[in-house]
Each structure stands twice: as structure tokens, then as C-alpha cells.
Amino acid sequence: MLDIPSRVRVHVETLPAAQNDMGVRDAFQHNAPARKPDAMTAPHPAKVAGIDPTVPTPAHTVAPVSPAPDAGPVPGTAPAAPAVTVPHAPAPGTLLQDRLAGWVSDLTTLQELTERLCRTTGLDAALEELLRAGAALVGARRGLVVLEPGDGPGPRTTLGLGLGRADIGHLETVPHGPLHTTLDGESVRADLFAEDGLDPRHREVATRLGYAACYALPLTSEPGSGLGTAVWFYDEPAAPDEHHRHLIGLYVRHAAAHLALLLEVERTRAYAATITEELLPSRLPRVPGVQLAVRHRTGPRGGGDWYDALPLPDAALGLSVGSVTGSGPGAVAAMGRLRASLRAYAVMEGEDPVAVLSDLELLLRLTEPARSATALFAYCEPALRKITLAGAGHSPPLIVGERRTEFAETSVSAPLGMLACWEAPSLEFHAEPGETLLLYTDGLLHRTGEAMDRAFARLHAAAASVPRALRGDPGALADHVLRTVLPDGLDPGDAGEDPEDVVLLAARFD
Known part of the structure; x- marks a missing residue:
């Protein structure tokens, strides 16, 4: 020092x-x-480390006074003795x-x-x-x-x-x-x-x-x-x-x-991301009549967003996305518990999405009264291209096809755990051949940095602008939407300190 x-x-x-x-x-x-x-x-x-001193070493003395020009001896006087230059001593200090x-x-x-x-x-x-x-x-x-x-x-x-x-x-x-x-x-x-x-x-x-x-x-x-x-x-x-x-x-x-x-x-951060990834599906199932793709990024502090694709009896398929409030290890653990519970309810009564979310709301209210969550569950019958879904405080899914790009308007409902008794009507519709159903979490909208109405409009415009050559591949469609909606896509190197998780689940019906 x-x-x-x-x-x-x-x-x-x-x-x-x-x-x-x-x-x-x-x-x-x-x-x-x-x-x-x-x-x-x-x-x-002297030259050290390839360094050549470009500034000469300063003299730590007063500049010498130049002698006056020689004007010759003064008449009547003896010639002056030669001047002797005496070096000046360094000034004190x-x-x-x-x-x-x-x-x-x-x-x-x-x-x-x-x-x-x-x-x-x-x-x-x-x-x-x-x-x-x-x-x-x-x-x-x-x-x-x-x-x-x-x-x-x-x-x-x-x-x-x-x-x-x-x-x-x-x-x-x-x-x-x-x-x-x-x-x-x-x-x-x-x-x-x-x-x-x-x-x-x-x-x-x-x-x-x-x-x-x-x-x-x-x-x-x-x-x-x-x-x-x-x-x-x-x-x-x-x-x-x-x-x-x-x-x-x-x-x-x-x-x-x-x-x-x-x-x-x-x-x-790496530990939190690893735990989150292990709690989510490692691969998506293969179900006849539908193609699946997912894009997911975990926030730096670990969040509570989840997705799931579950084969159900009678060749049906259950799709779900949701988010638990908060971040960090506690939110990740709560997300794992809710996702596992939703899978069990979907196997028992998946054909009724309202019953699935009602049971999940009751479980959350009894076991974790301090938490709330949003969720969306869709019961899909690929052979008929029939979709029945219900949402609890979650953003509506988006239908993307050759003839339409529109939101499936679910009923307005409070998140799970916010009301003493949750119940909302379900929505039933049919997908045309080649249409894709996009389910996503609110983190996709929040990461745009815009108001929610503008974020929805931005997502709709991104889905409508998908080139025809990419519509047959749900993964390529999801990538195009992400690149258009988010400036950095899902690149972890550009994610910065944004705490939001992002989930985008795409299901294309043949």
C-alpha cells in the first residue's frame, strides 16, 4: 500500500x-x-515494458539565466573575467x-x-x-x-x-x-x-x-x-x-x-435456473394430430412461471400455463407444488377445465393462503380440433392461422387465491387445420416495457406477421413472435436484470 x-x-x-x-x-x-x-x-x-519516454526528464531546478550579449569592454575599464556557470541547487521541497x-x-x-x-x-x-x-x-x-x-x-x-x-x-x-x-x-x-x-x-x-x-x-x-x-x-x-x-x-x-x-x-442464478428447469417438463409429449413447441426463460432470481403438456385419456391433451406471485426459491417451490397438483386434477377431471381450476384454487387457499397465482388450462381433442379452456386471472391465448389472428376471449376472472370461492365459465371453440394456439405468461408482455394494451397489440401484430413458410413449424412460429415482440428474444446474455420469467407454448393442429 x-x-x-x-x-x-x-x-x-x-x-x-x-x-x-x-x-x-x-x-x-x-x-x-x-x-x-x-x-x-x-x-x-530506461525502456521498460516496451515503453519509450516521449517527454524528456524535467530538470528540478530554476531555469538558468542567459548571459547578456557581449557588448565589449567598457572604455577605461579592465576586461571582465570569463563567466563561470554555477549549477543551481534544487529548491527545497x-x-x-x-x-x-x-x-x-x-x-x-x-x-x-x-x-x-x-x-x-x-x-x-x-x-x-x-x-x-x-x-x-x-x-x-x-x-x-x-x-x-x-x-x-x-x-x-x-x-x-x-x-x-x-x-x-x-x-x-x-x-x-x-x-x-x-x-x-x-x-x-x-x-x-x-x-x-x-x-x-x-x-x-x-x-x-x-x-x-x-x-x-x-x-x-x-x-x-x-x-x-x-x-x-x-x-x-x-x-x-x-x-x-x-x-x-x-x-x-x-x-x-x-x-x-x-x-x-x-x-x-444458475442453481435457481436448474431447479426451475427440473420442475418443468424435460420434453413435450407426442400426441397424434398436434405439434408442440415451447420457449422458456427463467428470470435471474428464479420465478414461478410454469407450463405443461399432459397426455390424457381418450387421446386428449391437456395444456396449461400459469404463474405464482413472487420470485426466488419460495416461488419456485410453490410453482412446483401447484403444477404437480394441476396434473393430478387434469387426469381425474380434465374434460372440465373449470373443475380443474376450482380444485386448484381450493388447494392454494387451504395450504398457502399468503400466495396467489394465475393459471390457464385447455382440454384439447386433436381428432376433432376442439378446445375447451378456462382461465383464472390469466392472459387469453392467441389463435394464429391463415384466415385469422385473434385472441380467444376468456371471461374476466380474479387470480387463484383472491376470492373465497372461485368459478368462471369455460370457453369452447374449434381450430381450423393448420392453426396454432399460443399460450403464454404475463412475463412476455411485461418484458416489452410498454403498457398492457400496447403490449397486447404488439403481440398480436407479431403473430399476424409470421411468414407463411414458418406457419407449419410451431417452433419457428414461436421464435418469430419472440424476436418481434422482445428486442433481445430470449438470449440469456441480454436478459440483464429483468426479473420476469417468459413462457410461450405453441400447439399446431393438423
């Missing part, structure tokens, strides 16, 4: 920018990994001011870099910021970070700066190469081709990628706990000096702590 007395006041107003020598900070602000940054503090060292100014510059740079890192909310974004900041601090142009937690559970990832996938693949094949840094400390290889006993594979990869030196640091959040390795590459033989190595060490220490927190968040 930098030990700076708290009572020392630094007056640097009169110091020129060259004396402050804020090379690292300027290098980072101007994306300096593509060029060679200036040295950070005075006096300027000048060297201390320069050193303190350099410390202030270093601390400001580290503060800016750590603040930018802490603003990242995802692992990939944090790793990219780590590579960019580290490249500026050590004067490198390219870098690579390998996230490989030592405690076992992932996620594991490799990310490069200025390196393609093929380049990363070549580096991973180097035995005892730059990616195999231990937790003991840093690895400095100032001139790879001058090393004795360099592995031939390492020499081959270095020649192919065009680097001659590398500097690696382990990512450790606490003693004995390794997260991975960060390494930066130089095009020419070079190495960071002790000062820059101290700065990058401080930065990487804070970066590792931030990465450890993001890693725990990522693991928690």
Missing part, C-alpha cells in the same frame, strides 16, 4: 503536466493498450512535491479504474474491464484471462483482449505456458526466445501469435483461494518495472474480490 501522511498538503498548481507525469492515467483514457504509454513517475526509467504528485496521480488512476470495474454487473463485462485496465497499467497491447475457480463449481470461461478464438485455442495447448500460473505469485517472462529450455510448443505459438514477452498474475480473492489467471502479452521483449507491477498488483487484488462476488451471484 502507498503510505502517504494525512497531514501533508501538496501544492502542485505550478507543476507542469510533464512533472506530474500521469502517463498511466492518460494511457488508459486514450485506450493506450494499442500504443506504448509513458512512464508513470519521475525520474523516467521540489523533489518531495514531485514524489507526492506522482502518488496522487497513481491513487487517482487506481480509483478511476476500480470504480469502472465495480460498475460492471456481469462476469464477462468485469473480465473485459480487467483486461483493458491491466493492459494500460503494464503497457501491453493484448491480454487473456482464464476464470477457473479452484473450489470446483463453475462457471469457467476464457476471455481475450486483441485475441481471436483460434489464438486462445493455441495458447491453451502450450504445456506449462502463460496460462498455467500458480497461486504463488506473478510470472515475468521478459524475453521468451532468450530463455533456456523454452518448450518448443511455446516457441511455436509465440512465433505464430507474434508476442515475445508476457506478464501473468493469479486472481486470488483470499489466501489459498484461486479464481484463475490474467496474462498480458508484449510484441517485443519487455517487462513492467517494479512501480507498475505494484500498481497492477493492487488493482488485481480489488478485481479478484469483485469477481468473487459476481461469481457467487452467477452460481446462485
Whole structure:
């Protein structure tokens, strides 16, 4: 750590920018990994890490006064003795001011870099910021970070700066190469081709990628706990000096702590998503006369949306979607209980969707009075293309075909658990050959970020615009609707922090 007395006041107003020598900070602000940054503090060292000082070393003395032009001896006087130049001694405190100014510059740079890192909310974004900041601090142009937690559970990832996938693949094949840094400390290889006993594979990869030196640091959040390795590459033989190595060490220490927190968040989300996926059907059934497809995304905190497709007696098919209020593990567990109960009621009395939802409402009110849920259940007879459905506070399904694109207007009803006794009339209609029934949860509408009436209109327009070539495939139809309604589709990388689950279940009748 930098030990700076708290009572020392630094007056640097009169110091020129060259004396402050804020090379690292300027290098980072101007994306300096593509060029060679200036040295950070005075006096300027010799060429280190491929850095050529472009600003000459300032003289910490008062500028010498130029002698007056020689006007010749004054008549009647003896010739003046030759002038003797006496070097001026440094002003008291000048060297201390320069050193303190350099410390202030270093601390400001580290503060800016750590603040930018802490603003990242995802692992990939944090790793990219780590590579960019580290490249500026050590004067490198390219870098690579390998996230490989030592405690076992992932996620594991490799990310490069200025390196393609093929380049990363070549580096991973180097035995005892730059990616195999231990937790003991840093690895400095100032001139790879001058090393004795360099592995031939390492020499081959270095020649192919065009680097001659590398500097690696382990990512450790606490003693004995390794997260991975960060390494930066130089095009020419070079190495960071002790000062820059101290700065990058401080930065990487804070970066590792931030990465450890993001890693725990990522693991928690992955666990919640895995539990949710295991509670939902792993595959959809094959029922003659109907084709099924589903698209589903779980929110980052784990939500209570579900879907189901259940073969029933007499060649019938039960379709259901629903949502439990809340998020997190409690909502996921409640969703699993309700879905399992609805399957049992559907097997016993599926031909009457109102009875199925009435029993589910009674169960919810008796066992979990603090929760509410929305649900929609459809009893389908594929041979007749007949659909009987009922909904409890759920959005109406959408019928998509060649001649029509319209919502199946179910009766307005309160969600389950909101009334002392729930009951609503069912709706019965027939699907034409080639028509598709779309069932979805409210998360699809909420993720549009618009009012509900506009969200419904947007969904209707997306379904009506499905090309004719895609109407025969329910999966392709669902993908088109999602790409049109949601800007990011269901891409997990662009889901951000939106807590909404999304379910879209498509059933096409032959």
C-alpha cells in the first residue's frame, strides 16, 4: 500500500503536466493498450515494458539565466573575467512535491479504474474491464484471462483482449505456458526466445501469435483461494518495472474480490435456473394430430412461471400455463407444488377445465393462503380440433392461422387465491387445420416495457406477421413472435436484470 501522511498538503498548481507525469492515467483514457504509454513517475526509467519516454526528464531546478550579449569592454575599464556557470541547487521541497504528485496521480488512476470495474454487473463485462485496465497499467497491447475457480463449481470461461478464438485455442495447448500460473505469485517472462529450455510448443505459438514477452498474475480473492489467471502479452521483449507491477498488483487484488462476488451471484442464478428447469417438463409429449413447441426463460432470481403438456385419456391433451406471485426459491417451490397438483386434477377431471381450476384454487387457499397465482388450462381433442379452456386471472391465448389472428376471449376472472370461492365459465371453440394456439405468461408482455394494451397489440401484430413458410413449424412460429415482440428474444446474455420469467407454448393442429 502507498503510505502517504494525512497531514501533508501538496501544492502542485505550478507543476507542469510533464512533472506530474500521469502517463498511466492518460494511457488508459486514450485506450493506450494499442500504443506504448509513458512512464508513470519521475525520474523516467530506461525502456521498460516496451515503453519509450516521449517527454524528456524535467530538470528540478530554476531555469538558468542567459548571459547578456557581449557588448565589449567598457572604455577605461579592465576586461571582465570569463563567466563561470554555477549549477543551481534544487529548491527545497521540489523533489518531495514531485514524489507526492506522482502518488496522487497513481491513487487517482487506481480509483478511476476500480470504480469502472465495480460498475460492471456481469462476469464477462468485469473480465473485459480487467483486461483493458491491466493492459494500460503494464503497457501491453493484448491480454487473456482464464476464470477457473479452484473450489470446483463453475462457471469457467476464457476471455481475450486483441485475441481471436483460434489464438486462445493455441495458447491453451502450450504445456506449462502463460496460462498455467500458480497461486504463488506473478510470472515475468521478459524475453521468451532468450530463455533456456523454452518448450518448443511455446516457441511455436509465440512465433505464430507474434508476442515475445508476457506478464501473468493469479486472481486470488483470499489466501489459498484461486479464481484463475490474467496474462498480458508484449510484441517485443519487455517487462513492467517494479512501480507498475505494484500498481497492477493492487488493482488485481480489488478485481479478484469483485469477481468473487459476481461469481457467487452467477452460481446462485444458475442453481435457481436448474431447479426451475427440473420442475418443468424435460420434453413435450407426442400426441397424434398436434405439434408442440415451447420457449422458456427463467428470470435471474428464479420465478414461478410454469407450463405443461399432459397426455390424457381418450387421446386428449391437456395444456396449461400459469404463474405464482413472487420470485426466488419460495416461488419456485410453490410453482412446483401447484403444477404437480394441476396434473393430478387434469387426469381425474380434465374434460372440465373449470373443475380443474376450482380444485386448484381450493388447494392454494387451504395450504398457502399468503400466495396467489394465475393459471390457464385447455382440454384439447386433436381428432376433432376442439378446445375447451378456462382461465383464472390469466392472459387469453392467441389463435394464429391463415384466415385469422385473434385472441380467444376468456371471461374476466380474479387470480387463484383472491376470492373465497372461485368459478368462471369455460370457453369452447374449434381450430381450423393448420392453426396454432399460443399460450403464454404475463412475463412476455411485461418484458416489452410498454403498457398492457400496447403490449397486447404488439403481440398480436407479431403473430399476424409470421411468414407463411414458418406457419407449419410451431417452433419457428414461436421464435418469430419472440424476436418481434422482445428486442433481445430470449438470449440469456441480454436478459440483464429483468426479473420476469417468459413462457410461450405453441400447439399446431393438423
